[in-house]
Amino acid sequence: MGRKWSNFKAKLRNDFYEPNRGNVSKVLNAKPGSIPPDQWISLVTYWSSSKGKERSVKNRRSHGCQVIAHTAGSKSFACVIEEQTVDGIPPSRAHVFLETHKDRKTQLAPMDEKSKQAVVRNLFNF
Structure with a gap:
């Protein structure tokens, strides 16, 4: 509202x-x-x-200043985490990022160049 x-x-x-x-x-x-x-x-x-x-x-x-836009719409990150929680174990931050930065048409993550760079950069930091 x-x-x-x-x-x-x-x-x-x-x-x-x-x-x-x-x-x-x-x-x-x-x-x-x-x-x-x-x-x-x-x-x-x-x-x-x-x-x-x-x-x-x-x-x-x-x-x-916003450089990476999420595609979760009005759904909060907390709701995304709750939906992705399996057997009481919440998803990793990387998984939540990928879920909330998908291309809306193809449903493939990540959607834009900045998101791709963030994913690649963070894959090697885990």
Whole structure:
């Protein structure tokens, strides 16, 4: 539910809020019909605030640092570990990595060049 709400707010921001526009009143007047006015005002005020802008910059920077993307979707690593546990023995970290970095189409691991490099690098460290 939280992810859906977050994605919805991100879509609203992309569709209705232009930070370089400079005129917040235009954004406030461009309210989508499905959003209550008080909530729209709060959201636009937050996006325009220094705290909201700082958080946006920080999140963009953090996302840009991600070099290896997992393909487990919304499933947590704990769920993957529980599913792969056999007779009470959890899988190795390497096995979990391979399970969560498969190519979605072929179901072969690893999916991208960075993942392949990580696998090869770590195979010789075990």
